Amino acid sequence: MITKLLRDHVVKTSPFCGAIHEILTGAEYSPSIALAIDIRETVPHFHQTFDEIYFVLDGEIALTLHDPASGKTTEQRLVADELCVISKGVHHKVAASSAKNRLCVICVPHFDPGDEHKSEALAAPAQ
Numbered sequence: 001m002i003t004k005l006l007r008d009h010v011v012k013t014s015p016f017c018g019a020i021h022e023i024l025t026g027a028e029y030s031p032s033i034a035l036a037i038d039i040r041e042t043v044p045h046f047h048q049t050f051d052e053i054y055f056v057l058d059g060e061i062a063l064t065l066h067d068p069a070s071g072k073t074t075e076q077r078l079v080a081d082e083l084c085v086i087s088k089g090v091h092h093k094v095a096a097s098s099a100k101n102r103l104c105v106i107c108v109p110h111f112d113p114g115d116e117h118k119s120e121a122l123a124a125p126a127q
Helices: none
Strands: 010-014 018-024 032-037 051-058 060-067 072-079 083-086 091-097 102-108
Antiparallel strands (some): 032 102, 051 102, 060 091
16 A cells, blocks of 8 residues: 655656656556646657656646647647546647646656657647
8 A cells, every 4th residue: 555645745847847746656656646736838748658647637738739640730628627648659748728727647657757758740830
């Protein structure tokens, strides 16, 4: 059994997503779970070794997603109690968010800080 209290959260900073409250790490259990509080626009990026599940607890976020397999770029808005599974390889960014929000991020199998890659597909200006 594992119990994680608020005082157990470790705040880390990602160059892509900003401040992340790590709740459960991959070293403790897989998957890993983190909380982003009042997340703002993030740097477009992708991961090669893990999927991310974005579950909105409060507020809303707007995602931009690019699937290199299909070549399609889409926009997805999420409000409280909605989620999006971002499969490994899918380029993504938080494009907008409400002033107050809480986003639970679950990484499967677990978060690897060495596997954050800048997305050129989403960084390019729209044509």
